[in-house]
Amino acid sequence: MANVLVVAEFADGKVKKTTHSAITFARQAVEKTGGAFSILVIGSGAAAGAAEVKGFGAAKVIVADDPSLKNYLAETYAPTVAAAAKGFDVVVGTASAYGKDLMPRVAARLGGGYVGDITEVGADGGALTYKRPMFAGNAFGVAKIATPVHVVTVRQSAFQPAEPSGGESPVSEEKVAAVGAAASRVEFLGVETVKSERPELTEARVVVSGGRALKEKFDEVLAPLADALGAAVGASRAACDAGYCPSDLQVGQTGKIVAPQLYFAIGISGAIQHLAGMKGSKVIVAINKDAEAPIFQVADYGLVADLFVAVPELVTKVKAAKAG
Secondary structure: OOOEEEEOOOEEEOOOOHHHHHHHHHHHHHHHHHOOOEEEOOOOOOOHHHOOOOOOOOOOOEOOOOOHOOOHHHHHHHHHHHHHOOOEEEEEEOHHHHHHHHHHHHHHOOOOOEEEHHHOEEEOOOOOEEEEEEOOOOEEEEEEEOOOOOOEEEEEHHHOOOOOOOOOEEEOOOOOOOOOOHHHOOOOOOOOOOOOOOOOOOHOOEEEOHHHHHHHEEEEHHHHHHHHHHHHHOOHHHHHHOOOHHHHEEOOOOOOOOOOEEEEEEOOOHHHHHHHHOOOOOOEEEEEEEOOOHHHOOEEEEEEHHHHHHHHHHHHHHHHHHHO
16 A cells, blocks of 8 residues: 655646646556555645645645745755655655755655656556656666655656546645755745746647757747747757757756647757657657658658748648638
């Protein structure tokens, strides 16, 4: 039997949709071994955020709400998460920047083994096993954790977002735990984010990504297509490194992992580092003038053409189809 605690990602007054993938993991884990799962919402204003996850079938929703948790710092959050996790066998978060920063520190406090970025949960002899990608997704390893407590992060693109299951989970409060000496040496200065009216890259149903081939016309070419499709904009690392777009848009092994319903790879050759971040997309459309580009090996639809001609024509067709 394994009781699972899902650590929700709570920011800007709401629970992020990435949390729904961790809930899916929790449901799968308890199906394999028995037990139940609960959800922890931590942060200033978390009581309001708890209302968003009460309908997902959790045994309970735990709330750690305190003004001292207004600004996220792993050094201040980890003690409270570790305290709330006592009595649980598995503690899970999403493999976002938040989860990757927080969960290893929680594991250290609990004395638990940690496996990050898992794509599948299994069971072997009653013990949970965790599958995770290696070598940019070209191989997979299966890990077992020998410690009594397991701490894991799940790749959002590998677990379908959970849907509400009805009912309403009871809510309990968790007091904020005392912080350690490390917290006194860390000062929160601020957060710099890229503001956009488009959908968040990791949560969008459609993503339009561009590569270095777009050069200084990156936004000029991609923005009309993204606007026509209501899509988020992504980029290859090469495009980001060249300064054609913000690094926050990077999709790939060292960027963001996405799995939209529709992914456009425009002027992207298809290096394995980029494929690792988007090959879980349901439908992949590639536009590239190089017929031998590796991106065509994973694309569902491929167009060998000059992107500076093809993309504007595509925008015209999309607008006409929507108007008709």
